[in-house]
Amino acid sequence: MTSQVPAAADTVSRADRRRAKRIEDILRIATSLLAERGYAATNLDEVAEVLDLSKASLYHYFPSKEHLILACLDRIGDATNRQLAAVAASAAPPRDRLHAAIRGQVLVLTRDEPAGAAIFIHDLGLPEAARSRLRELVERHDQLFRSIIEEGIRAGELRVPDPAVARMLMHGAINFIPSWYHRSARMSPERLADVVADELLRLFEAGPA
Amino acid sequence: MTSQVPAAADTVSRADRRRAKRIEDILRIATSLLAERGYAATNLDEVAEVLDLSKASLYHYFPSKEHLILACLDRIGDATNRQLAAVAASAAPPRDRLHAAIRGQVLVLTRDEPAGAAIFIHDLGLPEAARSRLRELVERHDQLFRSIIEEGIRAGELRVPDPAVARMLMHGAINFIPSWYHRSARMSPERLADVVADELLRLFEAGPA
DNA sequence: TTGGAAACTGACTTATGAGTAGGGTATTGG
DNA sequence: CCAATACCCTACTCATAAGTCAGTTTCCAA
Numbered sequence: 053m054t055s056q057v058p059a060a061a062d063t064v065s066r067a068d069r070r071r072a073k074r075i076e077d078i079l080r081i082a083t084s085l086l087a088e089r090g091y092a093a094t095n096l097d098e099v100a101e102v103l104d105l106s107k108a109s110l111y112h113y114f115p116s117k118e119h120l121i122l123a124c125l126d127r128i129g130d131a132t133n134r135q136l137a138a139v140a141a142s143a144a145p146p147r148d149r150l151h152a153a154i155r156g157q158v159l160v161l162t163r164d165e166p167a168g169a170a171i172f173i174h175d176l177g178l179p180e181a182a183r184s185r186l187r188e189l190v191e192r193h194d195q196l197f198r199s200i201i202e203e204g205i206r207a208g209e210l211r212v213p214d215p216a217v218a219r220m221l222m223h224g225a226i227n228f229i230p231s232w233y234h235r236s237a238r239m240s241p242e243r244l245a246d247v248v249a250d251e252l253l254r255l256f257e258a259g260p261a
Numbered sequence: 262m263t264s265q266v267p268a269a270a271d272t273v274s275r276a277d278r279r280r281a282k283r284i285e286d287i288l289r290i291a292t293s294l295l296a297e298r299g300y301a302a303t304n305l306d307e308v309a310e311v312l313d314l315s316k317a318s319l320y321h322y323f324p325s326k327e328h329l330i331l332a333c334l335d336r337i338g339d340a341t342n343r344q345l346a347a348v349a350a351s352a353a354p355p356r357d358r359l360h361a362a363i364r365g366q367v368l369v370l371t372r373d374e375p376a377g378a379a380i381f382i383h384d385l386g387l388p389e390a391a392r393s394r395l396r397e398l399v400e401r402h403d404q405l406f407r408s409i410i411e412e413g414i415r416a417g418e419l420r421v422p423d424p425a426v427a428r429m430l431m432h433g434a435i436n437f438i439p440s441w442y443h444r445s446a447r448m449s450p451e452r453l454a455d456v457v458a459d460e461l462l463r464l465f466e467a468g469p470a
Numbered sequence: 471t472t473g474g475a476a477a478c479t480g481a482c483t484t485a486t487g488a489g490t491a492g493g494g495t496a497t498t499g500g
Numbered sequence: 501c502c503a504a505t506a507c508c509c510t511a512c513t514c515a516t517a518a519g520t521c522a523g524t525t526t527c528c529a530a
Contacts, residue, residue, distance in 0.1 A: 224437025
């Protein structure tokens with residue numbers, strides 16, 4: 053793969069750093085355009101122009117549009133999963149971990165990587181390879197939530213008639229947020245994250261039936 | 262507009278019915294392709310081929326791709342809003358109306374018009390005119406839910422810290438359903454609709470804080 | 471039966487955007 | 501200092517898909 057940074061930590065030359073930074077820039081721009089336009093409507097000429105490059109130069113770093121987009125997906129996937137993995141592995145009670153996980157995801161999607169959710173949902177028009185990569189990322193992501201929730205149910209902290217349905221409703225609710233929330237609005241990302249986490253936890257805490 | 266059926270009810274000739282049916286067929290096919298591919302990746306040659314027509318013939322009914330897609334949006338919007346409007350206007354208590362509204366939406370999106378949700382969320386790549394039309398439809402749609410919820414709060418049947426956030430979480434959860442639910446799965450659309458409505462009502466019924 | 475409108479068509483034009491060719495210039499390890 | 505290599509460019513090719521044109525066929529009403 054082209055997007056690889058030379059792995060050896062001993063010889064990380066200036067050129068290597070420059071290259072890594074270039075790639076990072078390209079991915080950032082491409083990701084945002086991809087998120088707001090979709091795959092087919094994202095053209096490389098424009099990506100290049102924003103970066104003050106020519107399209108041909110992009111092909112120096114990525115062998116095709118599809119590879120470029122794959123790299124974007126990986127980058128977003130890493131960003132969203134890293135934070136989540138830390139939460140999932142913590143020692144807190146499951147209910148608190150679920151709260152923190154939701155809160156963290158909302159923060160990532162509203163504050164750090166606003167493009168993330170759009171890409172997660174909008175698999176439309178992606179070439180098949182990208183779609184299947186996306187499915188893997190989403191699967192890993194979902195798995196982290198699933199493990200927390202299952203543990204919470206076993207521990208008796210969470211009660212829910214159909215955990216699978218509740219979990220998917222939760223994903224939908226979270227991923228939809230960036231399309232209606234705008235930072236200029238009445239609420240800070242942090243406050244929003246709190247409110248959302250409180251609200252969505254209700255999906256997993258059945259009343260005293 | 263081209264998609265208009267001659268309005269007069271007195272002279273609805275056979276030719277008129279044929280034309281209306283043709284247009285309905287075109288819209289149905291175009292909508293499903295649009296939903297599974299997105300705007301840019303939907304090409305009229307393919308729409309025409311599925312219908313056993315030539316692309317040029319499509320231009321006999323619609324002046325442009327954009328107009329065709331606008332008509333698709335209207336059709337979906339009508340389908341999803343008709344059912345909802347009936348529920349909203351009923352005399353039942355707000356809580357029951359909200360339950361019925363959610364249930365109805367889930368049924369529409371899983372059983373009747375599986376393409377609906379995809380189009381509601383995936384505004385990516387749509388030309389500006391279509392996006393703004395979409396915003397209108399979504400706005401009307403949201404307004405119906407909003408009125409039910411506000412009434413429920415006034416009546417004391419619903420309690421929720423932030424109604425606007427809760428409502429948007431609900432929309433996200435509902436619209437995401439078609440992308441994970443498949444009819445072949447373990448649950449019928451009707452059963453799913455019940456479960457989902459039960460679950461999502463929790464977002465609007467705060468515990469005894 | 472027939473004239474005219476509606477329905478439909480294959481063969482175009484045109485614009486756009488992915489990817490390539492071929493050749494410059496800057497950087498850097500030796 | 502000097503190749504080698506990385507980087508970047510202009511100017512193409514080529515495929516695709518929207519939209520047009522100049523008709524032919526089908527249908528229906530008078």
